[in-house]
Amino acid sequence: MAKKTLVIGASTDPSRYSYLAANRLVSHKHEIELLGVKEGVVAGKEINTEKEKFEDIDTVTLYVNPQRQSEYFDYVADLKPRRVIFNPGTENPTFEDFLTEKGIEPIEACTLVMLATGQY
Numbered sequence: 001m002a003k004k005t006l007v008i009g010a011s012t013d014p015s016r017y018s019y020l021a022a023n024r025l026v027s028h029k030h031e032i033e034l035l036g037v038k039e040g041v042v043a044g045k046e047i048n049t050e051k052e053k054f055e056d057i058d059t060v061t062l063y064v065n066p067q068r069q070s071e072y073f074d075y076v077a078d079l080k081p082r083r084v085i086f087n088p089g090t091e092n093p094t095f096e097d098f099l100t101e102k103g104i105e106p107i108e109a110c111t112l113v114m115l116a117t118g119q120y
Helices: 017-027 070-079 093-101 111-116
Strands: 005-008 032-035 045-048 059-062 083-086 105-108
Touching (some): 005 017, 005 070, 017 111, 059 070, 083 093, 093 105
Parallel strands (some): 005 032, 059 083, 083 105
8 A cells, every 4th residue: 555655854866865765665656745955856756845734644754863853843743644764863762752642653664674675
């Protein structure tokens, strides 16, 4: 079943994991939305530079280091995703506890590995 996913920390740089994840999500038939610092296009989608109120987000996958995540706490909670994936290097117990209190499942995992192993 396709899961609409918001990639936070999206980048047009092909060497970035967020770039690889966006493309891999699309190749696995998942609808994506992208949020990043710089405008551009990845996997046929525009990168939004403003925190849009996206609808029907099932999963948020994070590619932003913990020091920059505080600005996303309320934004992500307001989207009401089912889960948030904390990719390697983004783990943040404070954010994870905040999400758990809001009824959102935090997962410390790698989106790319989850897709490759059918666990997404």
